[in-house]
Amino acid sequence: MSDLFFNGVFIGTVKNSLRFIKKIKKERREGNLSYLMNLMYDEKHDNVIITTEKGRARRPLIIVENGKPKLTKEYIKKLKNGEITWNNLVKEGVIEYLDASEEENSKIVINEDELTEEHTHLEISSLIILGNQASMVPYAEHNTATRDIYGSKLLKQGLGIYASNYLIRSDTDSNILHYVQKPLVDTIMWKLMNYDIHPIGCNVIIAIMTWDGYNIEDAIVINKSSIERGMYRSTYFRPYKSEELRYAGGIKDLICIPEKEVKGYRMEKVYVHLEDDGIINPEANIMIGDVLVGKTSPPRFLASLEEFRVGVEARRETSTTVKLQGNGVVDSVMISESSEGNKIIKTKVREQRIPEIGDKFSSRYGQKGVIGMIVPHESMPFTASGITPDIIFSPFSIPPRMTFAQVIECLAGKVAALRGTPINGTPFNNENETDLRKELLKLGFKDNGSETMYDGRTGKEYKARIMTGNMFYMKLRMMVSSKMQSRARGPLALLTRQPTEGKAKEGGLRLGEMEKDCLISHGATLFLKERFDSDKSVMPVCKRCGTIAIFNKFKNKGLCPICGEKSEITLIEMSYAFKLLLDELKSLCIYPKLHIKPKS
Amino acid sequence: MKLPKKLQDKYESLNEKDRKKLLRNYEESLVAPGEAVGVVAGQSIGEPGTQMILRTHKFAGVTEIIISKGLPRLIEIFDARKTPSTPSMTIYLKKDVSSDEKKVRETATKILELKVKDVLEKLIVDLLNKTVKIYLDKTSLKKFMINTKKVSEMLKKSMKKEEITYEGNVINIKSKDANIKNLYKLRVKVKDVYTQGIPKIEQILPVKKGNEWIIKTFGSNLKEILKIPEVDTTRTFTNDLFEILNILGVEAARNAVINESLMTLKEQGLSVDVRHLMLVADIMTADGTLRGVNRYGVTKGKKSVLARASFEVALKHLFNAAVHREIDELKSIVENVMINQPAPVGTGMLKLVVKHDKK
Helix, strand or coil: CEEEEECCEEEEEECCHHHHHHHHHHHHHHCCCCCCCEEEEECCCCEEEEECCCCCCEEEEEEEECCEECCCHHHHHHHHHCCCCHHHHHHCCCEEEEEHHHHHCCCEECCHHHCCCCCCEECCCHHHHCCCCHHHCCCHHHECHHHHHHHHHHHCCECECCCCCCCCCCCCCEEEECCCCCCCEECHHHHHCCCCCCCCCEEEEEEECCCCCCCCCCCEEEEHHHHHCCCCCEEEEEEEEEECCECCCCCECEECCCCCCCECCCCHHHHCCECCCCEECCCCEECCCCEEECEEECCCCHHHHHHCCCCHHHCEECCEECCCCCCEEEEEEEEEECCCCCEEEEEEEEEEECCCCCCEEECCCCCEEEEEEEECHHHCCEECCCCCCCEEECHHHCCCCCEHHHHHHHHHHHHHHHHCCCEECCCCCCCCHHHHHHHHHHCCCCCCCEECEECCCCCCECCCCEEEEEEEEEEECCCHHHCCCCCCCCCECCCCCCECCCCCCCCCCCCCHHHHHHHHHHCCHHHHHHHCHHHEEEEEEECCCCCECEEECCCCEEEECCCECCCCEEEEEEEHHHHHHHHHHHHCCCCCCCCCCCCC | CCCCHHHHHHHHHCCHHHHHHHHHHHHHCCCCCCCCHHHHHHHHHHHHHHHCCCCCCECCCCCCCCCECHHHHHHHHHCCCCCCCCCEEEECECHHHHCCHHHHHHHHHHHCCEEHHHHEEEEEEECCCCEEEEEECHHHHHHCCCCHHHHHHHHHHHCCCCEEEEECCEEEEECCCCCHHHHHHHHHHHHCCEEECCCCCCEEEEEEECCEEEEEEECCCHHHHCCCCCECCCCCEECCHHHHHHHHCHHHHHHHHHHHHHHHHHHCCCCCCHHHHHHHHHHHHCCCCCCCCCCCCCHHHCCCHHHHHCCCCHHHHHHHHHHHCCCCCCCCHHHHHHCCCCCCCHHHCCCCCCCCCCC
């Protein structure tokens, strides 16, 4: 006698719980009961629990009866011909969905050849252990789990053609790789997720060797001629939006070529590309600071407009300027209207990005690295048959990370390129290493993929044989041209009068607490002071009350609002941040009195 | 120039040329005026500290006594925690004892704190006679060199109310106000009754070091250990800094801080010059007590308001300073960096005044 629960509510008792469960399951498989229902038998508490609630994670499995899976070859044939669909399989009781509780009562086998009478379910594919992303890593079962995770994370960053209508889209920061290729070694998932239609990298020839230390610490050496042939060239798109806003009182922005009288007028040359309507011409070659859409706005405070000046000179310049590292081209200009009825202009700028030193590349196994050197074709090592690698990858990156899949892919890629058919590297279900070795031997190469190579600069043979093969490499989103930044002078933060922070605001690099300590421990006191001089200011201080006073530049005389005429003002040099500290203390009702003494 | 005594002796034994060399070397190795020794010490300890593995909190060995190591231990030392997380002692023995293994083991068993539960075979509550019967284990009695009589005496000492008799290796405790609840309470209480040895010494481990035996313990009780005649009082130490401070004084505590921190660093394969640790230990013990390097200890003792406020809980210090009308002399580094004035270290330490010739 066991208790029966339905969605957590006690509804009755069952005499023979196992027979009851068997019957319910049979009814469900036959389609008489909903396939969304799951049930389990809790042996410890002698409960039968039936759930139809929402929010349970369920997964499909092939039903096994008497040691035989119900998904027979006939079903597979019908599926291939398109006679039946997935839903038919579920309806006919070939496949059922289990939730976590029902899984407790089931015995699930991963591979069909391990099937016994005891088993109740068969996994549809062994790949199901891994998620969508992780199953895109070929030969993942040969790697440590951490590297598979890193690898699948990097797949998201690989450049490719993310959408085929990219030309009419205006995504912020999008990259298109010019010559994309389908990988020679892939997994089923690549096809299922349409990654063979819009891939995220290309197949290159790699050599696993060192090259004069230029590929030290995960760096890679890349072939200059390969780059010049267009390998890993990409285009960076960035849209700029400008809107003709309306303000209270019927005043509005004006899209036009700003006149020279306008407040904040830039140099004349930044406006050259603008057409008469104030909008830039498509396909115009532009540089940083150039204006894309010329715009003037009414002054910020309307009162000043009415009282003093009327006309163009009161207007402000608010053009959209381009932020680029190198040279760019205006790709497209779109003129439209916003929901408020304002005129909107979206200009998309494109910039070609040729691989340069510092750009980030990666294989699919978390073996990411930056370009350390671009070497001319003639200086690169070559094999007896004249093959020159595109990328030289350091052998020191492999042993500590134990990415065997990296080596196996190199081997598999070589076989695939030589025999002319791609290789399936799906985890747990792939062409295994021994077969690959045999095939490579048959194709006339050493079975471990190594070849005798010659130094391109001297022509001398390398003493060691070097492993070469084909691999799928990705260019990742991080590129030097969008990271590089420097500053000598620039904008200051309004509150602290210290330099701004961050690349977007042309900020400085912070000399932090620990860096300060370094300067102190070197005893470089005066340098330390100069380094922190960015917010240096001279403050008038009242000697009598010790607070910051006012200085009247016209009269060239200081005045303390507390002491009035009696005040005695001296000018003290201090950091503006300290003046702020004093102000903050005052707001805490603490009177920070400065005692002024002559310098001793 | 005045040389330290050790060097002075050496200096006198040298010839003229070597004397000059020694003097020059001595002068060169002196710290220059204005050198930021504190910051350098902080950095020199802090940098290797980043390389320490946080995970090595406690190492479980087979026979080794578990002692906290690595960064957690270092933090413990510099924070001057009242009790270490794993108190431990290293006991050296006098020369006539230390080479004899048998004698050493004898001493070790004498030291170990023994409770009734350690020599217990079984414990029975006799409800009919309202007694708790303690069956003692004969082999462990022999091992710890104790007899039933002694155990019962110790029981009598701690339980004056109850009637205690013994027979063979069985001790009977008859409770006077015997209800069942009390009997069971008694049963629990009996287990933790102290019988012999030194309190707080929970584990002992005799280890051979070179050609002498030393005893490592888990649990620390320096005061009692030093009373034992076999113990070499000059070398025995504990890792409980406050115990050392209370029993042996500040100078000993200073040395303990240096030794403990140096040992912790060495264990991790890091080498830090002793002089940095000496400076830290000096600062920690400067006022005769042991102060931690944190806002309750060393930083609290700083004179400057701004310097104190710049390190943790700023408001508290500022308000207190306002209440007490404190004056910041701006004589230290942090304050001068804050107001952007040259700080009195290094090149900013000295002020040169050029004397003009009256001509």
